[in-house]
Amino acid sequence: MTQxxxxxxxxxxxxxxxxxxxxxxxxxxxxxxxxGAAGAQPLWDRLLRxxxxxxxxxxxxxxxxGCLGFCSVGPLMVIYPEGVWYRPKTPEDIDEIVESxxxxxxxxxxxxxxxxxx
Amino acid sequence: MTQxxxxxxxxxxxxxxxxxxxxxxxxxxxxxxxxGAAGAQPLWDRLLRxxxxxxxxxxxxxxxxGCLGFCSVGPLMVIYPEGVWYRPKTPEDIDEIVESxxxxxxxxxxxxxxxxxx
Numbered sequence: 001m002t003q004x005x006x007x008x009x010x011x012x013x014x015x016x017x018x019x020x021x022x023x024x025x026x027x028x029x030x031x032x033x034x035x036g037a038a039g040a041q042p043l044w045d046r047l048l049r050x051x052x053x054x055x056x057x058x059x060x061x062x063x064x065x066g067c068l069g070f071c072s073v074g075p076l077m078v079i080y081p082e083g084v085w086y087r088p089k090t091p092e093d094i095d096e097i098v099e100s101x102x103x104x105x106x107x108x109x110x111x112x113x114x115x116x117x118x
Numbered sequence: 119m120t121q122x123x124x125x126x127x128x129x130x131x132x133x134x135x136x137x138x139x140x141x142x143x144x145x146x147x148x149x150x151x152x153x154g155a156a157g158a159q160p161l162w163d164r165l166l167r168x169x170x171x172x173x174x175x176x177x178x179x180x181x182x183x184g185c186l187g188f189c190s191v192g193p194l195m196v197i198y199p200e201g202v203w204y205r206p207k208t209p210e211d212i213d214e215i216v217e218s219x220x221x222x223x224x225x226x227x228x229x230x231x232x233x234x235x236x
Contacts, residue, residue, distance in 0.1 A: 014201075014203070015201070018196070018198070018201070020138060020181065020183060023184070063138065063183050063184055063185070063186060064183065064184030064185075065138060065181050065182065065183050065184070066141070066181055066182030066183070067181070067182075068181060078136070080136065080198035080199055080201065081198055081199040081200075081201055082199070083132075083133070083136070083198065083199055085132070
């Protein structure tokens with residue numbers, strides 16, 4: 001694996017972490033499903049509110065994304081630089097991601113989507 | 119800075135790198151501008167074609183994103199896990215990012231957006 005030596009260049013990093021949350025919305029009857037149809041929006045709204053309420057907005061970026069794949073297990077979000085994919089289903093799941101990952105630096109293990117590299 | 123110890127858990131990573139490319143399209147007269155209005159789409163089309171042509175599609179994810187901010191310097195894209203933000207303007211810039219960063223593991227330095235963390 002080639003590594004880009006970012007540290008060798010004076011490029012300040014904007015965020016400590018950057019969340020991309022799938023905003024894909026397909027019709028409810030679409031065979032692939034979608035994060036939108038699976039109820040993503042209220043969860044993302046809560047996540048953004050919690051990031052702001054916890055004073056994390058300056059270090060945690062939050063960006064809407066298109067389809068991340070794996071639509072059947074959505075809603076899906078991914079946090080970089082760790083590259084951890086989560087599938088929250090409930091407001092409590094969002095709180096767990098905020099508490100464990102964003103504040104505690106620990107994986108919210110039960111919410112991780114385990115994906116084998118193809 | 120808290121670090122999540124991803125390596126301590128057996129979560130295979132899906133991609134070696136993951137590109138998020140801004141697809142925001144505002145009207146040409148919008149005061150903020152947008153990556154779409156700055157000509158992003160043909161560049162992203164080329165980037166995706168080059169990723170596929172170079173046989174990188176299994177290791178480099180490419181996902182559309184919403185607004186990444188800094189709209190005046192777009193088109194903007196970010197590559198994780200390095201967290202490097204690029205502002206390609208021409209097809210040659212796209213080729214440089216593919217050759218230097220994706221294939222060579224070197225920053226395409228002249229295309230990096232240097233962003234101070236707020």
